[in-house]
Amino acid sequence: MQDAEGIKRLLAEDQAKDVVIIGGGLIGVEVTEALVSKGCRVTIVEKLPQIFGMLDWEMARLVTQHMEAKGVKVLTDHTVVKFEGEGAVEKVVTDKETLAADMVVMAIGVRPAVGLAKDAGLAIGDFRALVVDGTMKTSDDNIYAVGDCVESKDRITGKACYMTMGSTANKHGRVAANNICGRKDIFPGVLGSTVCKVFDFTVGRTGLTEAAAKQEGYDVEVVLAPGPDRAHFMENAKPLLLKLVVDKKTRKLLGAQATGPGDVDKRIDVAAMTLAAKMTVDDLANMDLCYAPPYSPAMDNIITAANVARNKLDGYIEGISAKEVHEMKEAKKDFVFLDVRSQAESDEVRLSNSTLIPLGALRLRIDELPKNKEIIAFCKISLRGYEAALILKAAGFKKVRVMDGGVVMWPYRKEK
């Protein structure tokens, strides 16, 4: 509270032009947006290779680009070494740069205040928070604990985790009160569902990221599905990028991430329900979600994403991430990087070393492509890229992949 009042005072006195935010998590990003709206020049300093650790890197990259477009400087892989200044901070020195700073906001995470609990001999878990059972009871039968000072159970992995959300704390309170008052109630754990406003974007996630799923030992398939968030002919349709992480073995959803100016929270909530119900992408693909043009496409974005996942799981489409393509290019691997967009789209933005054959002309010009080289097809979102791959495979091309998410997901330098 005092910090918030201090920030407001400095802003009111016009004493905070250059602000450095240390930590690129939820709090750091939310404070960034607030301060930019007050006219501050904001730099985020993040120790890790990406901000928004709750997202996979390519999703975080899109959010970072949006923040940069709003004038925010985002420094990743930067470690703060010291602060400099006379009486008040004037500079933040990282291991790579020195930044002007009239104000510094530390947003490097939260740690539960469990001193009292420790003194009382209550069990503390690996995340330095209180251990509770499903009734929110601590290791002492007469003591219950709720909110940011307790560990939760991850509903996907079944393991303990530490997730601090106001929504979770509210539910904890009710569960504990019910049990204390003799009414049985079990808190089932969390999915890590999160949503955050970042300027004109919404960022959301639930369940495991691709990175976390792999770390847990899952063999995963991923989908990147960009598209308008409602019927494309509606004036209020906005772009939305959805990522699904799916367990190859069980075909069950493991996690979802979404970002863009479009309607993110609805799809993340549907994904959270899919996770809680342990549904497969096949179940999700035929779900009766409500539809009218002002609210969603006839095939909702998450249903399309589920169908892409099914196509991948069933071997109809082999994807490759933009990152892997980039690495292949850097390593001078020999392959055809096939752009099947229109000439006009390519004139606007082209990716280096790509070969342009618009989808409509592909059957006619198919002989221009070598059968002995790998072909990686793409378009703006890789829907036409997928169609191209099907045409090529039907024509006898053996090694054809599609770049996941298309040009939308290409975070490297785009050429004119």
Next chain:
Amino acid sequence: MQDAEGIKRLLAEDQAKDVVIIGGGLIGVEVTEALVSKGCRVTIVEKLPQIFGMLDWEMARLVTQHMEAKGVKVLTDHTVVKFEGEGAVEKVVTDKETLAADMVVMAIGVRPAVGLAKDAGLAIGDFRALVVDGTMKTSDDNIYAVGDCVESKDRITGKACYMTMGSTANKHGRVAANNICGRKDIFPGVLGSTVCKVFDFTVGRTGLTEAAAKQEGYDVEVVLAPGPDRAHFMENAKPLLLKLVVDKKTRKLLGAQATGPGDVDKRIDVAAMTLAAKMTVDDLANMDLCYAPPYSPAMDNIITAANVARNKLDGYIEGISAKEVHEMKEAKKDFVFLDVRSQAESDEVRLSNSTLIPLGALRLRIDELPKNKEIIAFCKISLRGYEAALILKAAGFKKVRVMDGGVVMWPYRKEK
């Protein structure tokens, strides 16, 4: 298509000032909104006692009031007898009224064109549409059928139904194509998920209405939960009314309806997932839906509604509908109609024959209430009404009920 062109032509020629829409379903209402935005004076004539037959009456009533506030005349229980005019329609005569009409739009439902299918000897169901199995195959092994010409399976009741939605038709197409091409895919049926924009309101539903559930023989509990659709301190928070229908025996959700200017479609999609997963309201109440103040309250509206349902199922709150209260008042039943809102709220709108004791004063003034009469408590949304009921019960009052949804759901004349 020709009808749409005809309507556009009449509008362009300024020949459609008074328009009568026959039929108050989805199409009738959507056309009404479009025509009002073009400056027409629109009257909807509906044969049944309510428009929006897909909703329970009290929900439909709220939507009707909103349409009336936008200048639409809504005539229910009116049967069209004839059209009058010279060369073109000039009047619509119902069994009760004669209406001026430069244009009439018939929106009385759709009937599948199954002539060809009948001639081919294919099985036709009770809804006069084609019978298909889960693979979308008709009674002929070599013929598949999809879209508005086929019957669906209701996922709640397991029975055949006829629901025509673009989203369903799209899914049908994929399932049929998959099966025709040798890839197994089963369409699981529909939930009746629907969403519709009605001026500043969104109207949505999924699963069974209270009326339909009762007709199916379910013993149901219902919840009416009005509230802001995101954190109440957010400027973009808008009112949302949610109704849940719950099976008393299994505690499973049977259906949900929502309306208001708030974010309806997200909650209806979450409800649809709850239905498909056959989850109880207990499951739903502890669901990890994504939360941030710009997107939802900390306890999402549907989670609060699920908790109200749990309180009702567990006997902590006994509800009574506004309709039943109204009937008790009409029948001059002896009960205390206890308003626990503030004096200011009561000064603005009061319900007739109500007794005002603001919640904060209830404990002090509890002796003013008779212990031998039934008390029906209410406030604006009946949250304080519920708290009042708990206080009264703890003080020994035996017969206390809470009016579901509070003043928000009172469709009768409100007094100043």
